[in-house]
Amino acid sequence: MARPTADVRAEIARSTFLAAATVSNIVNELVAGGVVDTVAGVGRRGAIVRVARSAGVVAGIDFGHAHVRVCFADFGGTILGSERAPLDIDRDYRDGLKLALSMLNRLVEQLHDTVSLRALGVGLPAPISADGVINSQLDPARLNRRRHEHAVSERFGVPAQVDNDGNLHxxxxxxxxxxxxxxxxxxxxxxxxxxxxxxxxxxxxxxxxxxxxxxxxxxxxxxxxxxxxxxxxxxxxxxxxxxxxxxxxxxxxxxxxxxxxxxxxxxxxxxxxxxxxxxxxxxxxxxxxxxxxxxxxxxxxxxxxxxxxxxxxxxxxxxxxxxxxxxxxxxxxxxATVGARAPAVGAVRAALEAVTI
Structure with a gap:
């Protein structure tokens, strides 16, 4: 989901080739749903449309060969927090998910706002088939031959997107x-x-x-x-x-x-x-x-x-x-320029695709 920060409705209409009335109706629906806010612009500019923090957050988890990194972001993709911890490659996948959940909870608590997790992206350093199954015995999260998205969704209670870490990076x-x-x-x-x-x-x-x-x-x-x-x-x-x-x-x-x-x-x-x-x-x-x-x-x-x-x-x-x-x-x-947390950032972007409004 692109973030239309600092764009008035007319500018959104021009960039999307939609009629101004259509954009206005969509924005009104998003405002009513708590997804975006509108604030008064400066000078002649109309109302600025921005992602509402109350809409929730998404998270990305990167399981590496010896670490787990968690990032979470608003609906505009802005990273609000990140944490990394060592991960024993021989740990059971349930332990890896439990560790990631505790890290995510700790990060969200630091916001001092009541927000809900809406979707999750997960990166794994192993080949993943189109139906979400690992074709390798080298997965540190221990999700071998499992439907990862089901396992992750069940643990976190939100829609999940699982992909190879190379794709997410x-x-x-x-x-x-x-x-x-x-x-x-x-x-x-x-x-x-x-x-x-x-x-x-x-x-x-x-x-x-x-x-x-x-x-x-x-x-x-x-x-x-x-x-x-x-x-x-x-x-x-x-x-x-x-x-x-x-x-x-x-x-x-x-x-x-x-x-x-x-x-x-x-x-x-x-x-x-x-x-x-x-x-x-x-x-x-x-x-x-x-x-x-x-x-x-x-x-x-x-x-x-x-x-x-x-x-x-x-x-x-x-x-x-x-x-x-x-x-x-x-x-x-x-x-590369994004840095060490790039797979988690990519997982965040994948999570945004899984958000349902």
Missing amino acids: ALAEYAQGAGLGVRRMAYLKISSGIGAGLVLDGRIFRGRIGAAGQLGHLTIDEDGPLCRCGSRGCLESYVGGTSLTQQFSSFESGLTVREFVDRAVEGDLGARRLIEDAGRHLDRAAAALAQIFPPELIVVGGDMAKAGDVLLAGVRDGLRRHALEPNAVCTEVAR
Whole structure:
């Protein structure tokens, strides 16, 4: 739902191509339902239409491999609060939902207003089919083979939208980040593992079974190391932060992915070499995207993206070397801008789609 903050009714009519009387009737219905407020404008401006806080809030939950993050927002998508907590990957999914619920309740209590939760979006780092079922044993929320939306709705008592975290991160970057104004965009999340989200003509592209974008499990060496998915030589085994930190552990053990990337940024030659190599492995995958799904922009996010050009230079070089020149020239590469809470922000935007007035 777009937020028409500071738009008078006539301006809304012009931007939506609706008759002024139609807009006026719709606004009156929304005001009567407590969804929007109207306040007097300044000078000649008519009444300003804005989302009413009393309409309720929506929330987004991001279940990562080792964390859970909760954001909640008003109907305009403005983030009102956010909280992050560690999450044991081996916890039962009910424990994960219980933790998220307690975090959300704590955030809403800080508003000091009586508001109701109207819808919820959830991001999971696993492939999710079109009917809402995970096709992986790697889900930290432990919702394997369950109808997630039913489970989440039952726990929170509101409509729910569940999606892959790569899709939600792509949605956040497209709506308010590096992809703002772009119609075709590919988002690559390079963190502990690898995820991807594809935006086609302004909409998330999920494919027929809902599992599009699983770039991390593209085989680049059939004789390579065993991947957590059960295959060998997956891209994630060469580019994922967990794999790189394990390789770096002979020099310094116990580092998180973020700490490892910090070492590279600070000039550690071993860490930089590993990330440079990761960029070169990533280049062919980026070139394949440019050939098959020619995006205007490839956005790289996740913990590894903090390495900046140490990683992105390989992606740009791969486009130049392995993609047809017209596709390479028309595809920009940029670092994500929304930040670590992007999947939760994307989940908030997905929740807005589930709100019923």
